[in-house]
Amino acid sequence: MSADQPRVLVVEDEPAQREVLAYNLEAEGFAVSRAQNGEEALLLVDEDLPDIIVLDWMMPHLSGIEVCRRLKIRPETRNIPVIMLSARSEEVDKVRGLETGADDYVVKPYSVIELMARVRSQLRRVRPSTVGQRLEFDDIVLDAESHKVTRGPDILKLGPTEFRLLSTFMEKPGRVWSREQLLDRVWGRDIYVDTRTVDVHIGRLRKALTQFGGGDPVRTVRGAGYALG
Secondary structure (H helix, E strand, C coil), X not given: CCCCCCXXXXXXXXXXXXXXXXXXXHHCCCEEEEECCHHHHHHHHHHXXXXXXXXXXXXXXXXXXXXXXXXXXXXXXXCCCEEEEECCCCXXXXXXXXXXXXXXEEECCCCHHHHHHHHHHHHHHHCHHHHCCEEEECCEEEECCCCEEEECCEEECCCXXXXXXXXHHHHCCCCCECHHHHHHHHHCCCCCCCHHHHHHHHHHHHHHHCECECCCCEEEECCCEEEEC
16 A cells, blocks of 8 residues: 555445445555444544545444444544445435534435545645645745645645655644654555654755754754645
């Protein structure tokens, strides 16, 4: 799995539907994890926070509604977008799903093309750099599509790792990222990298951001990690 790939967790108890969803999401460039029930979904989320969750409502033991409720009351998972899938088409059911915390509600049977569009829409909100959007913070502009970073009138030279670090910071200015979270987001879980490597690349990012003057926007939070601004 590439660190740049947005990660989707598909939670569906029907194997055929689960695989169809996973196949189409992977074809769209997403890294897909699969869960066959609510309990497994919560375990997978604890192991590796996804960017988006596609969640079936009707599952045995632990329903999608209950999974969504539990995710939305936890600070570390409440901001993960949840797209609820359900055969329930009544307005009262949609309202219940959305009031539980789902960010979108899709009725079965659904159009795969429409569902992919809804996933991309949610992704634009939480990881805009992965869909080529332009990010701005003070006088720093990151153009994800052209892979160019400027600060004021100057074009900055960043290596690929530093670019991904800056993208991560600029998607959520002010958020404090631990070294482990940055390793997961920037390098990916499939690659072993020592946490000290994060400090090395943060140093390189700082040097690149200040190469033409200007203050260092990257803040070290003692005992916690790093933040932008």
